[in-house]
Amino acid sequence: DVKVTQSSRYLVKRTGEKVFLECVQDMDHENMFWYRQDPGLGLRLIYFSYDVKMKEKGDIPEGYSVSREKKERFSLILESASTNQTSMYLCASSLQGATRETQYFGPGTRLLVL
Amino acid sequence: RKEVEQDPGPFNVPEGATVAFNCTYSNSASQSFFWYRQDCRKEPKLLMSVYSSGNEDGRFTAQLNRASQYISLLIRDSKLSDSATYLCVVILYNTDKLIFGTGTRLQVFP
Numbered sequence: 001d002v003k004v005t006q007s008s009r010y011l012v013k014r015t016g017e018k019v020f021l022e023c024v025q026d027m028d029h030e031n032m033f034w035y036r037q038d039p040g041l042g043l044r045l046i047y048f049s050y051d052v053k054m055k056e057k058g059d060i061p062e063g064y065s066v067s068r069e070k071k072e073r074f075s076l077i078l079e080s081a082s083t084n085q086t087s088m089y090l091c092a093s094s095l096q097g098a099t100r101e102t103q104y105f106g107p108g109t110r111l112l113v114l
Numbered sequence: 115r116k117e118v119e120q121d122p123g124p125f126n127v128p129e130g131a132t133v134a135f136n137c138t139y140s141n142s143a144s145q146s147f148f149w150y151r152q153d154c155r156k157e158p159k160l161l162m163s164v165y166s167s168g169n170e171d172g173r174f175t176a177q178l179n180r181a182s183q184y185i186s187l188l189i190r191d192s193k194l195s196d197s198a199t200y201l202c203v204v205i206l207y208n209t210d211k212l213i214f215g216t217g218t219r220l221q222v223f224p
């Protein structure tokens with residue numbers, strides 16, 4: 001079974017803090033994704049990566065950065081957390097080029113920024 | 115206009131009922147289609163892919179109408195355990211990016 005893990009299920013941070021969200025997958029997937037999910041807005045893509053050291057902006061990259069130093073790990077960084085970044089953050093991975101393949105999601109991190 | 119649109123619901127149905135969800139997508143370059151299920155406070159999980167010819171998996175039937183850019187999910191003989199949010203998902207041609215609808219919430223009651 002594919003397993004995608006995220007470093008924390010719940011996080012509480014203060015405005016201005018630097019926040020790291022870690023995601024690890026164990027299926028040698030090339031693609032990794034970071035989404036945030038908010039009521040009424042659904043899942044929105046923040047950043048994605050097709051390969052190590054490669055990243056591309058999604059639909060809402062402002063206020064975020066990412067790092068992919070190893071194939072299995074994709075980190076989301078909030079350089080200076082703000083209250084409007086309070087959300088559920090979901091990481092996902094998938095095989096590259098296999099458009100009929102699903103994405104596998106991690107359990108999510110609920111971030112509260114005070 | 116949203117790229118993928120769904121009725122948010124909630125759909126409240128009794129056990130044993132048949133319920134149908136609809137989804138429309140705006141980009142004709144959409145290539146692949148899926149239904150995901152998301153339980154409360156959990157991550158989305160693939161329910162089924164949607165094929166042009168339509169496909170069935172037990173009590174679940176998915177249909178695709180490319181001409182109308184429309185996808186549907188039919189659930190027969192609803193169970194309490196079917197209560198969840200159902201997400202319509204589209205992949206555009208030549209990308210690996212999923213585009214999610216906001217989901218339709220289903221509540222099955224005894």
